[in-house]
Amino acid sequence: QKEVEQNSGPLSVPEGAIASLNCTYSDRGSQSFFWYRQYSGKSPELIMSIYSNGDKEDGRFTAQLNKASQYVSLLIRDSQPSDSATYLCAANLFSGAGSYQLTFGKGTKLSVIP
Amino acid sequence: ETGVTQSPTHLIKTRGQQVTLRCSSQSGHNTVSWYQQALGQGPQFIFQYYREEENGRGNFPPRFSGLQFPNYSSELNVNALELDDSALYLCASSLGRGNYEQYFGPGTRLTVT
Numbered sequence: 001q002k003e004v005e006q007n008s009g010p011l012s013v014p015e016g017a018i019a020s021l022n023c024t025y026s027d028r029g030s031q032s033f034f035w036y037r038q039y040s041g042k043s044p045e046l047i048m049s050i051y052s053n054g055d056k057e058d059g060r061f062t063a064q065l066n067k068a069s070q071y072v073s074l075l076i077r078d079s080q081p082s083d084s085a086t087y088l089c090a091a092n093l094f095s096g097a098g099s100y101q102l103t104f105g106k107g108t109k110l111s112v113i114p
Numbered sequence: 115e116t117g118v119t120q121s122p123t124h125l126i127k128t129r130g131q132q133v134t135l136r137c138s139s140q141s142g143h144n145t146v147s148w149y150q151q152a153l154g155q156g157p158q159f160i161f162q163y164y165r166e167e168e169n170g171r172g173n174f175p176p177r178f179s180g181l182q183f184p185n186y187s188s189e190l191n192v193n194a195l196e197l198d199d200s201a202l203y204l205c206a207s208s209l210g211r212g213n214y215e216q217y218f219g220p221g222t223r224l225t226v227t
Binding site: 107 | 157164217
């Protein structure tokens with residue numbers, strides 16, 4: 001069973017702090033990783049993708065990947081109340097015949113307190 | 115650039131009925147994937163369509179079926195609806211069937227009573 005695990009939270013941080021979201025995955029064949037933000041009642045919105053070990057920064061967001069530890073994280077600097085949402089971690093796994101399958105964690109609910 | 119669109123937004127059906135959900139892919143994208151998201155869960159992969167053919171399937175029964183049309187739009191059909199089919203159905207499009215980013219539409223909320 002290919003799994004992506006996330007702490008469901010809720011994770012509460014004060015406004016302006018750094019929010020740290022973590023994710024582990026079970027299948028070493030996973031080739032790329034994505035973070036989606038999902039506001040209540042809305043669909044997931046892609047905010048970060050990461051394909052190789054190390055850090056990737058985009059504005060206030062930094063994604064970190066460690067394939068040896070099968071660990072992915074998302075840091076949100078200078079957290080704002082508008083960042084309050086559920087953050088979904090997803091792993092893309094080659095499943096044969098040119099097909100890739102995206103497997104999601106259950107999501108971590110983040111609450112940024114003004 | 116037009117994003118992913120889905121219709122209808124909401125739908126209420128009775129157990130045993132059949133339903134068809136529709137999705138238009140983002141401009142330039144030829145691959146569509148469908149997901150089911152139950153309340154409090156992450157999206158679960160149903161299947162993917164690439165160039166009008168099914169290109170991968172998750173752990174869903176055959177009563178979940180789909181189509182992709184030459185313009186890359188897609189349909190998800192569910193027969194013999196069950197109460198557990200109540201969920202948010204999400205369509206995502208991507209540049210291809212390879213290791214690409216997937217972009218989601220707004221979803222269809224299906225309620226089965």
